Amino acid sequence: MERDLKEKSLYVHAGPRGDKYTGAVNVPVYLTSTFDQEELPARKPYEYSRGQNPTREALEQAIARLEGGKYGFAFSSGMAAISTALCLFATGEHVLVTEDCYGGTYRILTKFFARYGVEFDFVDTTDLEQVKKAIKPNTRGIFVESPSNPLMRITDLAALSQLAREKGLITLIDNTFATPYLQKPLALGIDVVIHSATKYIGGHSDLLAGLIVVNDEQLARQIKLVQMAFGAVLSPFDSYLTLRGLKTLAIRMEQQQSNARELALWLRDRKKVKRVYYPGFSDHPGAEIHQRQARGPGAVITIDLGSEEEAIAFINSTSIPVIGPSLGGVETIITHPFSMSHAGIPAEIKNRLGITPGLVRISVGIEEVEDLKQNFSALDR
Numbered sequence: 001m002e003r004d005l006k007e008k009s010l011y012v013h014a015g016p017r018g019d020k021y022t023g024a025v026n027v028p029v030y031l032t033s034t035f036d037q038e039e040l041p042a043r044k045p046y047e048y049s050r051g052q053n054p055t056r057e058a059l060e061q062a063i064a065r066l067e068g069g070k071y072g073f074a075f076s077s078g079m080a081a082i083s084t085a086l087c088l089f090a091t092g093e094h095v096l097v098t099e100d101c102y103g104g105t106y107r108i109l110t111k112f113f114a115r116y117g118v119e120f121d122f123v124d125t126t127d128l129e130q131v132k133k134a135i136k137p138n139t140r141g142i143f144v145e146s147p148s149n150p151l152m153r154i155t156d157l158a159a160l161s162q163l164a165r166e167k168g169l170i171t172l173i174d175n176t177f178a179t180p181y182l183q184k185p186l187a188l189g190i191d192v193v194i195h196s197a198t199k200y201i202g203g204h205s206d207l208l209a210g211l212i213v214v215n216d217e218q219l220a221r222q223i224k225l226v227q228m229a230f231g232a233v234l235s236p237f238d239s240y241l242t243l244r245g246l247k248t249l250a251i252r253m254e255q256q257q258s259n260a261r262e263l264a265l266w267l268r269d270r271k272k273v274k275r276v277y278y279p280g281f282s283d284h285p286g287a288e289i290h291q292r293q294a295r296g297p298g299a300v301i302t303i304d305l306g307s308e309e310e311a312i313a314f315i316n317s318t319s320i321p322v323i324g325p326s327l328g329g330v331e332t333i334i335t336h337p338f339s340m341s342h343a344g345i346p347a348e349i350k351n352r353l354g355i356t357p358g359l360v361r362i363s364v365g366i367e368e369v370e371d372l373k374q375n376f377s378a379l380d381r
Contacts, residue, residue, distance in 0.1 A: 007181070008250040015062035015243055027058040029240045051228055055236040059211075059243050063201075066180040066246070067193050069213035071220035073227055074239060078176065078196025079104050080232035081210025083112075085172050085192050086143075087226045088219070091117035093140040098125045100353045102149045102174065103342035111344075125155040126286060128163060141170040147177050147290070150302045150337045150361045151354055152277045154286025157293050161189030170219070176200070176328070181253045183294040186215055192223075199328030200299075202245040203252050207238045252330060252366060256299035260364040263372055264301050270379035272310060274358070277302040299364045300327060302337075305379075308357030311336055315360060317378035320371060327363030332372060335361040 005013060018025045030053055035046040046052055056074050064072030075081040082105055089095055097109065099122040109120050123134045125144045142164055146155040157173065164171045172192040173185045179200045185193050195201055197209035214220050227233060234242070264278040279290045280297030290297065305311045315323055321332040325340040335341050338357045342350055350356070364372070 010066065011181070011250045012247050014065045014246060015058045027055055027240065027243060029236050030054045031236055049236070050231045050233055053233075053236050053239070055243075056234055056239040059234070059239045059246075062243060062246055063180070063195070063197075063211045064213050067175075067186055067213040068180075068184050069186050069193065070215050071213065071217075071223075073212040073220075073223055074197075074234040074242070075210035075212070075227065076232045076234055076238075077208045078194075078198055078210040079108065080230075081194050081196070081212050082174065083108055084210075084223060084226045084230065084232070085194055085212055086113055086118070087230075088170060088172075088192070088222055089113075089118050089140055092119070092138060094119040094121070094136050094138045095141045095143055096120070096125070096131060096134050096139065097122050097143045098145045098148055098153075098155065099123055100148045100151050100153060100355060101143070101145055103337075103344040105143070105174070106342075107344035124153075125160065126153050128156070128159055131160065131163065135167060135169075139167070139169060141172060143172045143174075145174045145177070146183075146293075147279055147298065147300070149174075149177065149341065150277070150300075150335075150359060152279050152284065152300070152302060154279060154284075154290045156286075156289045157185055157188040157190055161191075164191075165189065177298055177300055178294055179249060179253060179298075181250050182257075182296050182298060186213065188293055191216060191219060197242050197245070199326065200253065201249055201328075202242055203249060203328060203330060204241075204245065205322070205326065205329035205331065205333075207241045207245075209234050209238055209242045211242075253296075253299065255366045256330075256364050257296050259366065259369045259372070260299040260301055261297070262369050263362070263364055266373055267301065267303055267376075267379070270376075271381075272305055272314070272379045273303050274306045275304040277304075301362045301364060303360050303362065304356070304358050305360060306358045308338065311338075311358050311360050314376075314378050318375050320367060320375040321362070321365075327361070329363070330366045332365035332367060333363040335363070337361050 060072035176196045195211040321334040
């Protein structure tokens with residue numbers, strides 16, 4: 001029966017069904033480091049929680065099912081998941097990366113992986129011709145964001161994955177903005193799907209978590225090795241919180257996306273707004289591609305106010321949103337990308353990419369949208 005569940009129902013029932021021993025509706029939080037083997041040789045499925053824990057396992061099974069994958073992995077943060085995925089590449093190998101990527105991704109590549117001989121180039125992955133030209137004899141992978149952060153640029157995932165297969169490359173995507181509810185990259189041919197579950201999947205700004213989903217058994221073995229060796233695993237309690245967040249992801253995304261659509265249209269008519277970046281507009285670059293590969297534009301809007309002075313003044317004028325470097329919570333969150341989420345990228349590179357001091361990123365929450373409009377009245381003064 002569960003195979004026939006509609007999408008929203010699947011989010012409620014994606015993981016294991018409660019506790020088979022007591023009948024508890026929710027998966028128990030197994031707060032243990034060690035599992036008693038009773039006798040040797042050990043034959044039990046659990047031994048030590050760094051290797052596997054039943055609560056984390058329930059989450060890993062759930063996210064794999066929701067992404068349409070076979071193997072799921074849960075980590076202590078989104079960056080732990082990204083770093084693990086990048087460990088698929090060895091010294092001397094080359095990776096292409098979306099040029100306007102998340103600042104944390106840029107930082108880990110330039111400050112850490114570069115020290116160990118992993119080569120990389122940042123390219124415009126929305127242009128397949130540029131991607132083709134950037135491929136080298138030692139290129140082994142392509143890492144993308146779509147929509148990208150914060151300019152909401154759209155990469156054709158099916159076309160990119162086809163190119164990668166022809167060249168024998170691994171494709172990876174940070175699917176945090178879209179979530180599995182709006183976009184399923186594995187079905188489009190992407191090999192590795194990554195989430196900062198801190199954001200929409202958790203949904204309540206009360207945890208740090210990262211997730212990876214793959215279909216390929218060999219990739220799964222490599223990721224499991226890094227997860228086990230580095231030990232950046234998600235705790236049982238945070239696994240429980242993330243599972244709880246998954247159950248309401250679909251209805252939260254629907255409401256947040258609905259609010260974002262209305263707010264984005266309203267923002268276009270504001271006196272001080274120079275430009276609104278939102279994939280829900282038909283004239284947004286790549287909008288047709290996004291409509292093919294995703295079921296909606298999401299709930300993140302970026303606006304250009306023309307200068308850092310105007311951006312900071314607007315942010316400081318608001319009282320409803322949280323001001324911070326995150327997104328995806330039920331509350332609206334405002335970010336100044338230049339100085340917050342992308343602070344780790346040199347200013348000259350940010351300016352070249354269009355991540356200018358005048359940008360403001362708005363992660364739209366579930367509040368009444370009329371309250372947000374009223375709270376953003378400084379944009380008309």
